[in-house]
Amino acid sequence: MTETLRYLAAFDPKRLPHHFTDILIIGAGLAGLRAANAVASKQEVLVITKDDLRQSSSNYAQGGIAGVLDPEDRFEDHAADTVAVGGDLCHHEVVEMVVREAPRHIQQLIRWGTRFDEENGELELGREGGHRRHRVVHALGDATGKEVMRAVISWTRRLPHVRLWENTFTIDLVTYDGVCRGAVVATRHGMALVWAKQVILCTGGGGQLYRESTNPQVATADGHALAFRAGGELRDLEFLQFHPTVLYIAGTSRSLITEATRGEGGHLVDRNGTRFMAAYDPRRELAPRDVVSQAIVTQMQQTQHPCVYLDLSHLDARFVRSRFPGITHTCEEFGIDVTRDPIPVRPGAHYMIGGVTVDEDGRTKVAGLWAAGEVTSSGLHGANRLASNSLLESLVYGSRAGEGASHAAAAQSDDFRAPPIGYTATPQPAEALDLADIRNSLQSLMWRSVGVRRDATGLEDARHTIEQWCRYVLVRQFDSQSGWELQNLLTIARLMVAAASCREESRGVHLRTDFPEPDDIHWKRHVVFHHTTSPQLESAFQEMPPRPQ
Numbered sequence: 231m232t233e234t235l236r237y238l239a240a241f242d243p244k245r246l247p248h249h250f251t252d253i254l255i256i257g258a259g260l261a262g263l264r265a266a267n268a269v270a271s272k273q274e275v276l277v278i279t280k281d282d283l284r285q286s287s288s289n290y291a292q293g294g295i296a297g298v299l300d301p302e303d304r305f306e307d308h309a310a311d312t313v314a315v316g317g318d319l320c321h322h323e324v325v326e327m328v329v330r331e332a333p334r335h336i337q338q339l340i341r342w343g344t345r346f347d348e349e350n351g352e353l354e355l356g357r358e359g360g361h362r363r364h365r366v367v368h369a370l371g372d373a374t375g376k377e378v379m380r381a382v383i384s385w386t387r388r389l390p391h392v393r394l395w396e397n398t399f400t401i402d403l404v405t406y407d408g409v410c411r412g413a414v415v416a417t418r419h420g421m422a423l424v425w426a427k428q429v430i431l432c433t434g435g436g437g438q439l440y441r442e443s444t445n446p447q448v449a450t451a452d453g454h455a456l457a458f459r460a461g462g463e464l465r466d467l468e469f470l471q472f473h474p475t476v477l478y479i480a481g482t483s484r485s486l487i488t489e490a491t492r493g494e495g496g497h498l499v500d501r502n503g504t505r506f507m508a509a510y511d512p513r514r515e516l517a518p519r520d521v522v523s524q525a526i527v528t529q530m531q532q533t534q535h536p537c538v539y540l541d542l543s544h545l546d547a548r549f550v551r552s553r554f555p556g557i558t559h560t561c562e563e564f565g566i567d568v569t570r571d572p573i574p575v576r577p578g579a580h581y582m583i584g585g586v587t588v589d590e591d592g593r594t595k596v597a598g599l600w601a602a603g604e605v606t607s608s609g610l611h612g613a614n615r616l617a618s619n620s621l622l623e624s625l626v627y628g629s630r631a632g633e634g635a636s637h638a639a640a641a642q643s644d645d646f647r648a649p650p651i652g653y654t655a656t657p658q659p660a661e662a663l664d665l666a667d668i669r670n671s672l673q674s675l676m677w678r679s680v681g682v683r684r685d686a687t688g689l690e691d692a693r694h695t696i697e698q699w700c701r702y703v704l705v706r707q708f709d710s711q712s713g714w715e716l717q718n719l720l721t722i723a724r725l726m727v728a729a730a731s732c733r734e735e736s737r738g739v740h741l742r743t744d745f746p747e748p749d750d751i752h753w754k755r756h757v758v759f760h761h762t763t764s765p766q767l768e769s770a771f772q773e774m775p776p777r778p779q
Contacts, residue, residue, distance in 0.1 A: 234704045234721065236459060237402045238714050239421065240655035241414050247422045248648055251276040251393075252639045253632075254412055254424055256400045257432030257453065259286030260378060261603025261624035261631075263386045265430050268632025273639055275392045276424065278415060280399045280711070281448050286434060288624065289379045289446075293358065293488050294368040295339075295625070296618040297332030300355055303363050305329050312619060315360040315518045316612025317738035318754065319466075321775055324590060324609040328619075328626045335625040336367060343381040345369060358489045358617035360518040366618045368490065373556050378621065399711045400452065403429065403460040403599065406649040410460060410598035416711065427642045428635035431457060431586065431594070431601040432628065436722055438715075440579035440681070441673040444473050444486040453605035455718035457586040458725070463595045464759045465607040465772070466584035467722065468729035471615050471739045472682050474498075474522035476578035477560065478537040485560050487540060487575055489617050492516060494553060496542045498526070499572065501535040520614045520739045523577040527682045530576065539572035577682055581620060583611045583739065584729070587758070592631030600635050602627035607756075609775075613738025658706060665712050668699055669719065676723060680730055685744045689731045696724045729757045 251274045255262045258279035269275050279286070298305050308329040313320045340346065346367045347354040355364040369377035386392055399416045404423065412425040433453025437445025458464055475487040475498075492498070492515040497505050510525035511517035517525075526538050542550050547569035551558050554568070561568050585607040592600045592608075603624040610623050675695055679688035700720050708714055735749040736742050756772040 234459070234700075235656070235707065237414065237653040238717055239401050239414065239707055239709065240653050241421060241423070242652050243423060243648060249276070249422060249424045250646075251424065251426050253428050253430065253635050254278070254426035255430045255432060256413065256456075257286070257434060257603070257605070258283050258394065258396075259288035259432060259434055259603060259624065260375075260382060260621055261288075261628040262430070262432035263379075263382045264625050264628030265432060265600075265602055265632035265635070266386055266392050267382075267389065268629045269391070269636040270640065271389070271391050273391060273636055275389075276395065276426070277386075277392060278395045278398045278400060278413075278424070280397070280452070282396045283383050283394065284379065285446055285448050286379070288434075288621065289375050293490060293618045293621075294356060294366040294374045295332070295336055295378075295621045296361065296366050296616070297336045297622065298329065298365060299333055299336065299353055299367070300363065300365060303365050307362060308332070308365060311361050312610070312616045313612070315614050315616040315738075317614055317748070318750070319612035319737065319756070319774065321609030323775070327590060328610050328623060331626050332622050335622070335629070339378060339381065339625075342385040344378050345381075346377075356490050357493045357516070359492065359513075359516050359522065360616045361618075366490070366493075370555070375621070399714065400433075400456060401714055403456050404651060405460050405596065406651050408461065408597060410596050411649060411651075423648065425646070425648050427598075427639040427646060429599050430592070430631050430635050431599065431605055432603050432631075433605045435582035435604040436719070437579045437582075439673065439676050439719055439723055439726070441677040442476065442576070442578040444476055444578050444580045450715040450719055451582070451722040452715065452718045453601070454582070454585055455721040457594060457596070457599070457601065457605075458721060458759070458761045460599065461596050461761060462599065463587040464585065464725060465587045465756050466613075466729070467582075467726045467759070468733050468740045468757060469583035469611075469613050469738055470579060470726070471519055471581040471583055472523040472577040473580035474519055474526055474577050475540055475575040478574045478576045479564050485557075486578075486580070487557055487573060488554070489519070491540060491542060491554060491557070494549075495545055496540050497544070498522070498575075499539050499541050500529050500533050501538070502533065506538075518614060519580075519617065520741070523682050523739075524741055526575075526577055537574045537576040540575050541572050542568050543570050543572075545569075579677075581615055583607070583613070583615055584726075588627070588631075590630070591634040592627050593634065598638075600631040602631040613740060656705075656707060659702070663703065663706075665716050668703065669716050672696070672699065672719060672723060676726075680723075680727055683741050683743050684730055685742060686731070689727055692727045693724070693731065696720060696727060700724060725759050729759070732757050
């Protein structure tokens with residue numbers, strides 16, 4: 231296994247500007263801003279984001295937020311749906327906690343100014359795949375994330391103790407004596423050191439590992455790699471959820487077609503116009519995302535066609551346009567009338583279920599480091615995420631991590647200093663690398679060999695190729711964001727391939743065609759990776775916690 235550098239860039243504390251704060255939050259999506267809002271007002275908070283505040287997966291979320299808001303719904307049903315979709319790898323006590331906190335957090339978003347869709351003065355509740363009831367709140371039809379982030383950003387900007395640094399890339403977490411002390415960052419003005427009593431990681435996912443993805447360009451698995459190099463534990467990286475319906479038009483960026491289209495009665499048909507989902511699952515289009523994604527890939531293979539189609543033509547045209555204005559507009563740009571024309575769709579990488587291991591309050595295995603949102607493995611999702619549980623997790627764990635870090639920082643002395651730490655430059659090869667070419671090649675390889683369907687041959691091919699790239703990429707010290715992002719992508723890609731190779735069964739979003747059935751005897755457990763001081767890769771199996779009585 232190729233050795234990796236502890237820090238991606240050399241830095242000398244005597245030559246860099248220093249900044250101090252009580253709480254450092256890396257990432258400004260919903261989890262990060264929710265964490266900032268939970269910190270006590272007497273403590274200083276610095277939120278860092280690599281792009282502007284709108285460039286997060288939270289902002290692009292078309293789906294809604296699940297919660298028990300209907301008097302006829304029950305927490306037990308929401309929890310049962312979550313566990314069923316999660317392939318029996320969910321932590322039941324975590325599921326129970328999150329679903330019970332959901333209504334409170336949704337109501338808080340409303341108090342902060344979020345305008346959820348209503349009908350006759352009541353919240354309009356939608357239904358999505360895997361849910362047995364209508365329990366999903368939406369905003370602006372199919373732009374929930376955009377509306378939620380508008381309200382939360384506006385609320386956070388009013389808080390005098392919270393500073394927001396945009397266009398600031400976090401190169402690495404800084405650790406000393408096994409404790410996270412802050413981060414080395416790259417701003418518009420150069421590198422800097424940010425020291426904090428407590429650090430919260432909210433960097434989102436890594437959809438840019440794949441050629442076909444719903445994620446924005448910023449989703450390069452940075453937080454996963456940051457935590458790994460700092461000594462954190464990563465868990466269940468073989469579980470990456472593919473969204474079944476991504477608009478497939480050659481030459482364009484991939485736009486998500488929300489699951490709510492199927493919840494409202496949309497049909498999936500193949501190139502021949504055949505509605506095929508009944509052949510794969512009795513729930514048809516409302517089956518969980520892993521089932522629908524795998525069915526679509528199989529149908530594409532059988533019909534020798536690069537996509538399938540979403541048909542809304544049998545639904546009321548006025549309803550479709552008003553319920554899905556964003557999708558209607560996007561498709562119109564390519565000459566598609568969603569009320570009459572079939573919409574070409576295929577799966578795309580959507581959500582990283584595996585991530586940094588955290589406890590119920592968002593603590594990681596590294597002292598002083600917390601995490602929330604898609605960067606984590608909290609135990610909520612198991613082997614597959616239930617639709618509209620992601621923004622919910624960001625709210626619950628962002629709040630808990632913010633409160634926990636705030637309490638921990640309050641117990642520390644205000645007279646804290648930067649520890650004596652630095653990282654020297656290493657000899658660098660003279661030949662420059664075409665970083666874009668390597669990144670494109672990695673994305674194609676991951677899509678081909680570590681996509682919806684996997685087998686030992688493809689995974690071994692991916693392992694071998696990625697290791698070759700790692701040998702000459704991970705040993706370099708770059709001075710640009712593109713180089714650091716590529717190193718983060720390669721770091722996590724090799725772990726994902728190792729985890730997928732290790733798990734010789736099919737469970738949730740992880741489909742091994744050479745091991746097509748789940749194997750509870752051997753694999754009802756987690757795959758865990760640690761980065762040791764020597765930097766060697768270790769994998770371990772972590773048994774599932776006992777089910778609460």
